Amino acid sequence: MELEKHLIDATLEVFASMIFIDITPEAPSDEPISVLEPNLSSLIGLAGDLKGILAVHCPSAVALGITSAMLGMDVTELGEDAKDAIGEIANMVAGGLKVALAPTGKKIELAIPTTVIGKSIRTSGLSGATRIMIPFSSPIGRFGLELRFILA
Amino acid sequence: MNSFAEINDKLIESTIEIFTGMVMMEISVLGEPLTELGSLKKSITGMVGLAGTRKGVLAVHFPRQVALDVTSNFLGLEVSEVNEDVQDAIGEIANMLGGNLKTILSDRGRDIQLSLPSTISGDEYSFSSQAEVDQVILPFQAPSGVFYVEVELEH
Numbered sequence: 001m002e003l004e005k006h007l008i009d010a011t012l013e014v015f016a017s018m019i020f021i022d023i024t025p026e027a028p029s030d031e032p033i034s035v036l037e038p039n040l041s042s043l044i045g046l047a048g049d050l051k052g053i054l055a056v057h058c059p060s061a062v063a064l065g066i067t068s069a070m071l072g073m074d075v076t077e078l079g080e081d082a083k084d085a086i087g088e089i090a091n092m093v094a095g096g097l098k099v100a101l102a103p104t105g106k107k108i109e110l111a112i113p114t115t116v117i118g119k120s121i122r123t124s125g126l127s128g129a130t131r132i133m134i135p136f137s138s139p140i141g142r143f144g145l146e147l148r149f150i151l152a
Numbered sequence: 153m154n155s156f157a158e159i160n161d162k163l164i165e166s167t168i169e170i171f172t173g174m175v176m177m178e179i180s181v182l183g184e185p186l187t188e189l190g191s192l193k194k195s196i197t198g199m200v201g202l203a204g205t206r207k208g209v210l211a212v213h214f215p216r217q218v219a220l221d222v223t224s225n226f227l228g229l230e231v232s233e234v235n236e237d238v239q240d241a242i243g244e245i246a247n248m249l250g251g252n253l254k255t256i257l258s259d260r261g262r263d264i265q266l267s268l269p270s271t272i273s274g275d276e277y278s279f280s281s282q283a284e285v286d287q288v289i290l291p292f293q294a295p296s297g298v299f300y301v302e303v304e305l306e307h
């Protein structure tokens with residue numbers, strides 16, 4: 001599906017331009033995000049012709065590795081820095097999706113990223129929404145990009 | 153926090169209205185708004201994004217028992233664990249609160265759209281947005297516990 005490609009492209013671009021960690025998209029999956037054991041999830045709402053929620057789910061090690069790479073310093077605790085870093089990735093991937101959909105006439109507006117830090121976090125959307133989950137692998141571990149949406 | 157002084161009262165009013173009218177649950181405001189929530193234990197959060205001329209997030213944080221009671225009342229069915237019904241009910245509460253917040257904010261001619269609602273649950277988690285937001289947390293007393301309505305808006 002086109003949306004999956006847009007999501008993968010947007011994520012690869014964010015990592016290539018500001019994080020400099022090699023990531024590889026895996027096949028989109030039906031697995032729940034719990035298989036990734038996320039300790040930090042950043043979510044951002046999408047409104048307009050595509051209504052949804054986009055989320056980046058990271059286990060601790062991945063969130064810390066990404067944050068350290070982005071800030072150019074060693075970050076060892078899941079706190080403000082990690083929240084801002086992964087939230088910014090969610091924001092930029094959502095922005096990339098918005099730009100990719102613009103030529104098709106689909107307009108989307110972004111809310112602000114919100115981050116949840118904890119243990120055994122579970123997230124869900126409305127039961128009627130379509131879900132896309134793309135796991136990415138990297139030298140620091142796996143993380144997941146998830147989009148739940150309905151088309152207006 | 154000045155921008156919130158104006159909307160707090162309306163938000164409290166509309167929260168009580170939703171609970172009295174739709175959930176059939178009596179609730180009341182519990183003291184002054186908070187500025188920080190700390191970590192949430194055995195809870196479920198419903199959230200919805202606001203986009204357009206005002207960008208932000210509305211979230212409602214329920215301890216599990218309150219979430220189960222809200223779902224039972226709202227859907228008219230007994231639930232004893234956090235399942236899909238509970239997630240849908242809590243997401244829908246966030247959606248209704250977001251709809252009211254949108255009206256409160258766009259009284260001033262602001263064009264705002266809502267995202268899809270989403271829920272977050274876990275044994276222990278903290279919830280926060282980016283740094284540059286105005287934030288308010290309103291505590292409410294429900295029969296089986298305290299829950300919070302949180303709004304974060306970009307400047």
